[in-house]
Amino acid sequence: MPRAFRKGKLVLLFAAMCGAASISHSLAADDAATGPFVTPSVDVDVRYEMASPDGGKPVGQRMRWQVSSLRQRIDPEGSAVYMVTSWRDGTLAVVDTLHRRRSVMPAPGAALTPPGQVAPGSFQRLGSDMAAGQSCVLWRTADQDGRPVDACYTADGILVRVSQQGQVKVNAVSVSRTAQSDDVFAVPSDFAVAAPAR
Incomplete structure (x- = not known):
């Protein structure tokens, strides 16, 4: 069987990114x-x-989103x-x-809040x-461990900053609202299949 992908800083960064974008899902819905x-x-x-998990210099990461297919x-x-x-x-x-x-594995986290709907x-x-360069509204909520976290979202749902205890954890440096082609999200079918990391 092909060797599983190893967990590491890459996966930690991805988890941090997704956590920032879905922090509200860990809380009970309000009336x-x-x-x-x-x-x-x-x-x-x-x-x-x-922010680097080991306290080093910030780590860059690019996120692309296609709204028609709900792919990131x-x-x-x-x-x-x-x-x-x-x-x-x-x-x-x-x-x-x-x-x-x-x-390929199940998507992490809770169900996606559809575009244009307020998060529970x-x-x-x-x-x-x-x-x-983006105007955003700053919201305080809690992470999955119940700790306060502040997240700034644009009016069209783009996360541009996350901070906790006065420290910026995620910060957008550029935002481009441009059409994203299907090719961006392609998964090569001719690549060998490896078991998901555990």
Whole structure:
């Protein structure tokens, strides 16, 4: 059987990114839900800087989103591996272009909040901010461990900043609302199949 992809910094960064975008899903729904749109309602290409888990310099990461197919592609900077999540199919594909391998597993986290719908959960609006030239609304909620976290979303559902305990964890450095082609999210069918990492 092909060797499984190993977990590492790449997967940790991806988990951090997804956690930031779906932090509200860990909270119980409020009777009078008020909160942000957390899923982009437009095709978008965002470049982020993310705090390094080991305290080193920020790590770059690119996120592309196609709204018509509900697909997201994550490219960690300097890596030969990229990840494609299809929320319509409920799958996460990890593609290793260096070793020509692919691994497919269930998509992580809770169900996706559809574009244009307020995320379930408890949110406190803190005000407005700017990131990467984008106006955003700052919301306080909680992460999966119940710790306060502040997330700034644009009006069309693009995450541009996440901070916790006064420290920026995720920060957008560029946002481009451009059409994303199907080719961006392709998973090469001729790559060898590897078992998902455990």
